[in-house]
Amino acid sequence: MANIKDIAKLAGVSVTTVSRVINGIPYVSDEKKEAVLRAMELTNYERNMNAVHLIKGKTNLIGVVVPSIKRPYFGLVIEGIAEEALKNNNNLVLIQTNYEEHRELEALKMLKLKQLDALIICSKISNWEIVEEYANYGSIIVFEDARGRSVSSIFVDHYKSCMEALTYLSGKSHRKVGCCLARKSGTSSKQRELAYRDYLHNMGEPFDPNYIFYDAIHFEDGEWIVQRLTAMHNPPTALLVTSDQVAAGILACCKEREIDVPSRLAIVGFDNQPIAKILNITTFEIPLMEIGRELFLRSISGGFFQKEIPVKLIERLTV
Amino acid sequence: MANIKDIAKLAGVSVTTVSRVINGIPYVSDEKKEAVLRAMELTNYERNMNAVHLIKGKTNLIGVVVPSIKRPYFGLVIEGIAEEALKNNNNLVLIQTNYEEHRELEALKMLKLKQLDALIICSKISNWEIVEEYANYGSIIVFEDARGRSVSSIFVDHYKSCMEALTYLSGKSHRKVGCCLARKSGTSSKQRELAYRDYLHNMGEPFDPNYIFYDAIHFEDGEWIVQRLTAMHNPPTALLVTSDQVAAGILACCKEREIDVPSRLAIVGFDNQPIAKILNITTFEIPLMEIGRELFLRSISGGFFQKEIPVKLIERLTV
DNA sequence: CTGTTAGCGCGTTCAA
């Protein structure tokens, strides 16, 4: 593969001149420009971007840390990020963590190693202190409530939205409300569980550990949830489900078992994913793609930034 | 940020020695090693990977070209790729094409520009000739039938599997069979449509353009399909659906409208995705994650390789 | 307008 020097020689000019025409810098005579262009054509020349990255100190690569690509929730966020990345001539390097901390650490390190210009963390695992430290080496933005920390973030207040959902359900005179959460240790889940408990407390209702379903993440988790539900002597009349995917799975299983929704079981989902629309699931909209877009934009612009995204109730037929 | 020179000075050794300890090359006295390690610790040193990439001529970055990350079909393939990439110390650069050719071209170019060590194309758009040309600049592997071309590929024979599905349906005495396909111009869809037409021809059945549904890609596409189905005076009694997502969407809509499956409408899906299991959809298994794993492995090992992946009928309750 | 020169940060002969 020809390099810039070869082109220079072939065109009878200096490497600087070649560099100039490559980068579209003016002040090059038309003849020399022509000559360079011809030489490039002839040798099928392409720049070695690694050299450019080295000298420029940046790669136009943005790291995206997600637990799993399979989940439509993150898929939508990534979609938004990708859209904006394309417009801005950036590429994404995908880092799947499967919720293993060391993988997130590796991503952080890539930022420090200058392989990445910025890092978007869609679901943080490691401690805030660590993230804060690495933020010194490059731009980091987190899709998670980072209020009180020196890390940029775009987030939804899961405590607040959960409380809103619960209040909505109680407005529909549900007293026995269950709750499906994702991984127990997640920040969002913790916020949500706190809201759930506080709500129960406020209402003077007892907390029943059987009413809470952890690790409800995928569509197929609907199955064991409904199974557990039917095995209960005193099941909840409504379920707050923190993912439309799971809500859809639950709904599908209820149909299968002829458990009427909402009369016997009301369901409220989260995210307003396409599946929620088609299945007419009442849900709270989280504009995932838009969030993705903004995550990207803020990640490259750098600077400290925090913003809460409000959620919006979408009333449909499952409550 | 400290560089290798700084470390050398600080530790009172040469850069070569520093490089040796960084890369674990033997023949370094313990004292010097200690000194270097201490200096590295002190300055919080990390290599600049861009320099390493430049000198080594590789980046440990593999490009993954997919139309859309949202689709669980590709999500599963990527999942497999990511799993193996992690084991092999490679990272993935995600390139979403949205079926726009110029984006695929850009990915191809990145390979040539040495930003990428290899390219995995999950759904090709551009001409084979172009891909074949770029294969000179780096390792390329395609998840698509490339028999007769000089490009590596792992693929399923969609003609064959489609024919198998159709035969299965006719074995269940279905004569009026419809067919849901993805984008009309895709290679897979073309193969499938060909199988569909050939089958009809073999059976002496007429071809009814209304029996074929294009652009059936997502769960939510089930809706308009069922709508169109119910509007027909002479609807098919069975549907061959080339994606479990769509099959699930159709099934959900049928439940909603109380169209009994399989008595009034039989459905056979493709992929054996988790959703098919939970909804008890009869389908043809395509081991997407395994395919992803092998795609990755072959992409980095280089060399010409082609392999057909067989599909397997999973009988459940929708036929 | 154009070319010379000095790096970017690192790996790697080669000679000591």
Next chain:
DNA sequence: TTGAACGCGCTAACAG
């Protein structure tokens, strides 16, 4: 065991 020196391919002063 060690280090000097060269080069990966490119950009960016600086001088003309």
